[in-house]
Amino acid sequence: MSLPHALLTALIERPGAGSELAGRFDRSIGYFWQATHQQIYRELARLEAAGWIEGRAVDGARGRKRTYRVLPAGRAELARWTAESQEPLPIRDEMMVRLRAEAVVGPTALPDNLAALTRHHRERLKTYEDIEKRDFTPPPTDRAQQLRHLVLKAGIEYERQRAAFCEQAMALLS
Amino acid sequence: MSLPHALLTALIERPGAGSELAGRFDRSIGYFWQATHQQIYRELARLEAAGWIEGRAVDGARGRKRTYRVLPAGRAELARWTAESQEPLPIRDEMMVRLRAEAVVGPTALPDNLAALTRHHRERLKTYEDIEKRDFTPPPTDRAQQLRHLVLKAGIEYERQRAAFCEQAMALLS
DNA sequence: TAGCTCATGTAAGGAGTTACATGATTGA
DNA sequence: TCAATCATGTAACTCCTTACATGAGCTA
Structure with missing residues (x-):
C-alpha cells in the first residue's frame, strides 16, 4: 500500500x-x-x-x-x-479477460468497447505529450527533474502501447 | 470485478x-x-x-x-x-511512487530494488517468448487462437517495456 | 437568507490478502 | 499407522468504492 x-x-x-x-x-x-x-x-x-x-x-x-x-x-x-523491496505489480487486466471470453463465446459487441477505450488512451497520450512539451523541453539536467521526466515517459509509452493494442484487437475482431 | x-x-x-x-x-x-x-x-x-x-x-x-x-x-x-462497457484500467504503480519519492528524499537503495525487478521482468519475458515459439509458430489462422496470441503479445510488450524502464531508471540513479 | 460550493468526514459493503483449519488419500 | 500432501474451506483484516452527511463561507 x-x-x-x-x-x-x-x-x-x-x-x-x-x-x-x-x-x-x-x-x-x-x-x-x-x-x-x-x-x-x-x-x-x-x-x-x-x-x-x-x-x-x-x-x-x-x-x-x-x-x-x-x-x-x-x-x-x-x-x-x-x-524497501518492491514486489512486481500484480496484474489485473479486465480487457484481457474479455478478449479471452470473446474467443469462447463471441462474437459480441466488444469492438464498440474497444473503440471507446482507444479514444481514451489516445486522449491521455496527447495530454502526456503536451506536458512533456511544456515541462521537459529542453531535457532537464538535474536529477529530480530527470526522474520526473522518466516517470512521464513511462506513462507515454504505456498509453501508446495500450492504444495500439486496442486497435489491433479491433482489427482482429471485425 | x-x-x-x-x-x-x-x-x-x-x-x-x-x-x-x-x-x-x-x-x-x-x-x-x-x-x-x-x-x-x-x-x-x-x-x-x-x-x-x-x-x-x-x-x-x-x-x-x-x-x-x-x-x-x-x-x-x-x-x-x-x-459490457469497460472502464480504463485503474493504475496503481508503486515503483512510480518510489521514483518520485527518491526525487525528494534520495539517494536511497532503490537501485538494488530496480535490479531485482529487471531480472523478474526479463525472466517473465523469456517465459512468454517461449510460449509464443511453442504455441504460435506458425501464426494461427482461426479467430480464437489469434485472440489468444494477441493477448500473449500484449504480455510480451508489457514485460519488454517494463524491463527497459527499470534499466533506464537504474542508469539515471547510479 | 437561501441556496451553492468548498472542505472534510461517516457508513456500508465488496474484493483481495494472509493465516489458519479440516477431511481424505497416498506412501513410507 | 502416521506423516505428507491434496483439495477445500473459514476467519480476520485491509484497502477501496459508493453514497451520503455536515459545517462553514460565498453569492445572488
Whole structure:
C-alpha cells in the first residue's frame, strides 16, 4: 500500500490541504496512483496520528480547512520505504479477460468497447505529450527533474502501447 | 470485478476442479488476472449458487474434489458481460511512487530494488517468448487462437517495456 | 437568507490478502 | 499407522468504492 507514501511525497513537493491533494491526485500523481478524497482524508488523519505530518487550521477558508506539512519523522519514513523491496505489480487486466471470453463465446459487441477505450488512451497520450512539451523541453539536467521526466515517459509509452493494442484487437475482431 | 467471468471462461475452455483452476491461475490466466485458491473456491460456490455452473463430486480423488462445468445460463452471462462497457484500467504503480519519492528524499537503495525487478521482468519475458515459439509458430489462422496470441503479445510488450524502464531508471540513479 | 460550493468526514459493503483449519488419500 | 500432501474451506483484516452527511463561507 503506497498511498501514505504517495501523500508524503506530494506534501514534501508542496505542503497543502486535503482538497488540494485531491486535486493533484486527479492530475499529476493520479496518472500513476489513484485515490479518492475519502481515502486521502482518512490517510492524512493516520499520518498525523503517526507523527509523520503536522496539520494546521487555515483561518478565513471555507469549511475547516487544514494544511499539512511533513515532519522529519515522515521524511525518514519515506526514505526507509523507498529503499524497501518492491514486489512486481500484480496484474489485473479486465480487457484481457474479455478478449479471452470473446474467443469462447463471441462474437459480441466488444469492438464498440474497444473503440471507446482507444479514444481514451489516445486522449491521455496527447495530454502526456503536451506536458512533456511544456515541462521537459529542453531535457532537464538535474536529477529530480530527470526522474520526473522518466516517470512521464513511462506513462507515454504505456498509453501508446495500450492504444495500439486496442486497435489491433479491433482489427482482429471485425 | 472480473474473477467470476475469468472463471467462466476458464471452465468453458476446459471444465475442472478448483485446484486445477488454481493451477491455471498460476500460469496462463494468472498472467493477466491473478487469484488465490481462497478467492477461487468462494467464487465457484457463488457461481454455482447463481446457477451458472454445475459441480459434481469426483469419486476416488483426494479430499472432496468437485469438477465444474458451465451451464447455458453461465455462457449467456459471460457473453453479456463481454460486451459490457469497460472502464480504463485503474493504475496503481508503486515503483512510480518510489521514483518520485527518491526525487525528494534520495539517494536511497532503490537501485538494488530496480535490479531485482529487471531480472523478474526479463525472466517473465523469456517465459512468454517461449510460449509464443511453442504455441504460435506458425501464426494461427482461426479467430480464437489469434485472440489468444494477441493477448500473449500484449504480455510480451508489457514485460519488454517494463524491463527497459527499470534499466533506464537504474542508469539515471547510479 | 437561501441556496451553492468548498472542505472534510461517516457508513456500508465488496474484493483481495494472509493465516489458519479440516477431511481424505497416498506412501513410507 | 502416521506423516505428507491434496483439495477445500473459514476467519480476520485491509484497502477501496459508493453514497451520503455536515459545517462553514460565498453569492445572488
